[in-house]
Amino acid sequence: MRSDPKSHGLWELTAPAPPVTGPLVGDAKADVVVIGGGYTGLSSAIHLAEGGARVSLLEASEIGFGASGRNVGLVNAGMWVMPDPLAGTLGPPFGERLINLLDRAPREVFELVEKHGIECELERAGTLHCAVGRKGLQEIQMRAEQWQKRGAPVEVLSAEETRRKIGGGNYTGSLLDKRAGTIQPLAYARGLARAALAAGVKVFTQSEILTVSDTGSRWRIGTAKGSVNAEWVIVATDAYGKGPWSQVRQEQIHLPYFNLATRPLPDHLRTSILPERQGAWDTRRVLSSFRFDRSGRLVFGSVGALERFGASVHRAWAVRSLRRLFPIALDVEFEAGWFGMIGMTSDNLPRFHKLDRNVIAFSGYNGRGIAPGTVFGSVLAPYVLGDVQEKDLPLPAEPVEERRFRAVREALYRAGSQLVHLTEARL
Known part of the structure; x- marks a missing residue:
């Protein structure tokens, strides 16, 4: 996207084309404005429209531009935090309620894929x-x-x-x-956008929000070429938020994560490596992940950014690591490389925020965005429609947390991952 091969890499090369959309032009009215064209925003929009609401979705760039189009594609249950500590941190009733929601989250992703016929290389092998x-x-x-x-x-x-x-x-x-599986993440986001359009959602891309104003009963959201008036606003920008209501970004530390995709492997390697097609990752602090795409490319990733000196460090580390992990695969050649940002909260748990009157957000997926983002979107819809009360949501409303020394911590993540990869797995 935006002529940057390091933003979406393999997923941009192999995803079906996005649905035809364009910028917001002129003045419009809606019941709900959704900001952000990722999993949470699109899921919210679909469920709201199916519930009878008039919905406009505004995306500053393209569908899946943020983390939804850059991640590994592992559809996991739960969060990084284990169930017992999660329940202890949130306490009753939210702890077990969130665990139960995230337990069934992959199934909801798979059901949406099947319901809407989304072509996203779905694998349900765990x-x-x-x-x-x-x-x-x-x-x-x-x-x-x-x-x-x-x-x-x-x-x-x-x-x-x-x-x-x-x-x-x-x-x-x-x-x-x-419970888990893998998908082509950008293809999934684009498929959700098609489903949203089919449900009657007005989807606008290249529509960065420039102004917001509260008239007392409705919000006026202004872009370069138009505006939308709505009673409710759902902010679904997470780690890539900018402009008005971007404070959800301010409480997160950005952790860079990259992926490198090999060329399609020969048949004897496709059948010997991950023969059942599970997605995998390890317990290292600077972890590694690996999975196949539908065409037999091995996608290998870890913490780090493919930029400047880091690009050569991480690529060299990936070659060494793959040769050690799979000695039979001696000739490693990468076809694509890309990276994105994971938004990390202070306790590695997501947040529910009431940012203003009738302005709400779920954010902070901490590297588990596909399934949680999808189900949180489906939870927001009945809340906005008045079918569910705030006390029945999976998370309590919390003020936005101020994270100190964000820039320093983010620089340390970049430098630390490079240092680890300079020394780890050398042959």
């Missing part, structure tokens, strides 16, 4: 959280126990079983989550 060393094994065992007592279909695999599932590696075990 995911593998791979343990590094004894500490990593203890971590996934604890995670499994906490989910199993809540009835989730997860199991811990031995080192040998993990090696068979992956086709390589030297992990001490893995957590197989049968």
Whole structure:
């Protein structure tokens, strides 16, 4: 997008074309204005329109421009925070309510894909959280126990079983989550946009918000060429928010994450590496993730930004790591490389904000945006429509948190990932 191959990489090359949209021109009226063309915004818009609301969606760039079009494509249940600590942090009734919502979140993604016929390379083979060393094994065992007592279909695999599932590696075990899967993330976002248009949503791209004003009963949202008047506003910009109501960005530390995609691998490697097509990632602090796309490209990623000196450092590390992980794959050649930003909150949990009168937002997905973003969108719709009260939402309303030294912390993430990748996995 915007002629930048490092923004969306493989996903831009292989996704179906986006639906035809354009900028907002002239003055319009709606019941709800949704700001942001990612998973949360599009899911909200679809469910609102299906509930009878008139909805306008404004996207400053293109559909899926933010994290929705740049991520790995793992459709996971839950958050990084384990269920018991999550429940303890939020307390009753929100803790278990959020856990239950996120437990079924992948299923809602899959049902939307099937309902709307979205072509997004859906794979429902589950995911593998791979343990590094004894500490990593203890971590996934604890995670499994906490989910199993809540009835989730997860199991811990031995080192040998993990090696068979992956086709390589030297992990001490893995957590197989049968609720999860993989998708082509940008294709999913574009498919949601088509579904929104079919439901009657007015979708406007290249429509950056320049002005907002409260008339007392409605909001007037102004762009370069037009405006929308609406009673409600849903801010669904998360880590890529700018302009009015961009304070959701201010409470997040940006963690860069990159992906590199090989050329389609030969058949003997496609059948030996991840033969069941799970998506995988490991328990390292500077983690690695890997998965296949539908055409047999191996997508390998980690923390870091593919810019300046970091680009060569991370690419060289990825080559070394893949050769160590899969010794049979000696000739590693990357076809695409891209990166984006993960918005990290102070406790690694998402937030629900009431930013102003009838202005609301879910944000802070902490690297788990696909399934949570989708279900949070479906939760916002009945709340705005008046079918659900605030006390029944999965998160309490909280003020926006001020994060100190954001720029310093973000610079440390970049430098730290480069330092790790300069020294790790050298042959």
